[in-house]
Amino acid sequence: MKSSRRRFIKLAGIAALGLGAQPAIKAIAPAAQTGPQVEFSPGPNALTAKQWAMVIDTRRFNKPEDLEPMIEVCHKTHNVPHFSDKRHVIKWIWETHFHNAFPDIPNRFISEAAESRPYLVLCNHCENPPCVRACPTKATFKRENDGIVMMDMHRCIGCRFCMAACPYGSRSFNFVDPRTGLNEKEMNPKYPTRMMGVVEKCNFCAERLAVGQKPACVEVSNGAIAFGDLSDPNSEVRHLLRENFTIRRKQNLGTEPCVYYIV
Amino acid sequence: MSDKKWIILGLLIFMVLFLSPFLYNVLIKAGKAAPMAELVLTPKAKAAKECVMPTPYMRTEHMQLLDEWRLKVVRGAQRDFTNAQGKTFEMSLTNTCLDCHSNKAEFCDRCHNYASVRPYCWDCHLDNPQGEMK
Numbered sequence: 328m329k330s331s332r333r334r335f336i337k338l339a340g341i342a343a344l345g346l347g348a349q350p351a352i353k354a355i356a357p358a359a360q361t362g363p364q365v366e367f368s369p370g371p372n373a374l375t376a377k378q379w380a381m382v383i384d385t386r387r388f389n390k391p392e393d394l395e396p397m398i399e400v401c402h403k404t405h406n407v408p409h410f411s412d413k414r415h416v417i418k419w420i421w422e423t424h425f426h427n428a429f430p431d432i433p434n435r436f437i438s439e440a441a442e443s444r445p446y447l448v449l450c451n452h453c454e455n456p457p458c459v460r461a462c463p464t465k466a467t468f469k470r471e472n473d474g475i476v477m478m479d480m481h482r483c484i485g486c487r488f489c490m491a492a493c494p495y496g497s498r499s500f501n502f503v504d505p506r507t508g509l510n511e512k513e514m515n516p517k518y519p520t521r522m523m524g525v526v527e528k529c530n531f532c533a534e535r536l537a538v539g540q541k542p543a544c545v546e547v548s549n550g551a552i553a554f555g556d557l558s559d560p561n562s563e564v565r566h567l568l569r570e571n572f573t574i575r576r577k578q579n580l581g582t583e584p585c586v587y588y589i590v
Numbered sequence: 591m592s593d594k595k596w597i598i599l600g601l602l603i604f605m606v607l608f609l610s611p612f613l614y615n616v617l618i619k620a621g622k623a624a625p626m627a628e629l630v631l632t633p634k635a636k637a638a639k640e641c642v643m644p645t646p647y648m649r650t651e652h653m654q655l656l657d658e659w660r661l662k663v664v665r666g667a668q669r670d671f672t673n674a675q676g677k678t679f680e681m682s683l684t685n686t687c688l689d690c691h692s693n694k695a696e697f698c699d700r701c702h703n704y705a706s707v708r709p710y711c712w713d714c715h716l717d718n719p720q721g722e723m724k
Contacts, residue, residue: 364674365643367662367681373669472667479664480714514716517685522713537669 372539376556378454378474379531380585381542382567383447387551391445394422397544397552398447404532404543406520408508417499417508419529420449420544428588431579441590447552449544450497450529451576451584452476461492467526474557474585475531485524494577495584498528557585626704630696638690642671642679653709656683683715692718 369375388394401407401420408417425437428446456476458467466482467489469475490498504523514520518534521527532542540546545554555562564587567573573587606613635641641648643655659681662668672678679686691697694717702709 366672367666367668368670368672369667370669370680373667468665470665470667477664481660481664516716516718519684519714519716522710533667537667 370537374536374539374541376473376562377558378556378585379452379536380555380557380564380587381531381545382553382564382571382573382587382589384551384553384567384571384589385441385444385446386589387549388445388447391422394445394447396547398422400543400547401529403513404515404535405518405530406505406509406514407527408505408520410503410508415502415508417501417505417527419499419527420447422446423448428576429574431577432574438590446588447544448495448497448576449586450476450531451495451582451586452529452531454583454585455581457492457494457580457582458489458498461488463488470533473533473536475533477530477533478526478528480519480521480525480527483525485526487526489526494580494582498526500526627700629700630693632690632693632697634692635690640675641690642673642677642686656687659683683711684717688717694718 398420402409402418405419407419410416422445425442425444425446428448452475454474456467456469459469459476462468463486464482464484466479466484468477468479470477485500487500490500501521501523505521509520532540532544535542541554545552553563553567555564557564559565567589568587571589573589575584575587578584643651648655659671660683662671663681669681670678671681688694
């Protein structure tokens, strides 16, 4: 009996040592993923910024038709379906009235010109995004390197908490298969569609920034929309913000939107 | 003890029924799994000779590779992948994998059907980079 107890204690000691050594072993031999020699990089032409931002000069848009090119090019580029049934509408960027865009600017006798203009609205890529806090799977997240509020479609479970959290209505849910609302011949073969049961929204054209192009809406706006790094005091957007009076949507909520409007 | 022979008979019948699939395979249809349909390489893939990673790795680990790719692209803002040979590829399911393996039906699908795997990627990712929809 005595010798077997000794043996037991010895074995227990060795086992404890083995368990204790596990972190050390892990540190020495990290789990191989793709292999040691492969490399990932952002690509040679990628545009980079700490926090992307947009400045929209609303004075340049007087009729709803003026906004159509931006809306159309965005929805074409990203295979956003068109549904006439209002309950199924998917939108990344759209037109709205002053009072819907800026309900917290309640001035009486407001400038008629400003009030009657159409306003282009989209995801604000907030610095303090409430949708990110609401997402239970981290499918929506604020990308650290460029500040874009991204959606990882692969993780979206369609719970729609983000839609409830977003104060701007920037998110749409796919109630039906989006491919039924797309014209097959006009699809952009380079960009995936989405599927029934996921949420989607504007991604600041992350896939275009990665190859050195500005967002599609900026490109077709004839200079009415500026895009640049908010954290760089010499960027185009910071110049515009210094020189013009701008407003942001529902700024009192503290989300710090990164889409600014010159009025 | 008079039930002994019935019990043994019952057991025998049970054993025969129980083993019948194995007996069928061994005695009647000498067992062989159906062979997988041949994988077809497109001219473009043939010209390239090599996949993005060594073939045995691709055969067993391509799903892990794709998982890592999408993680890097969507969450890490990195789009280029350089393999051990120093060749660089854009990390894209539709624009890279299906650029070489544009015959998805005769390549990816053949093997997946055989292995009874149904990736749901094609609900979103277009499976015809050349643009002709079915």
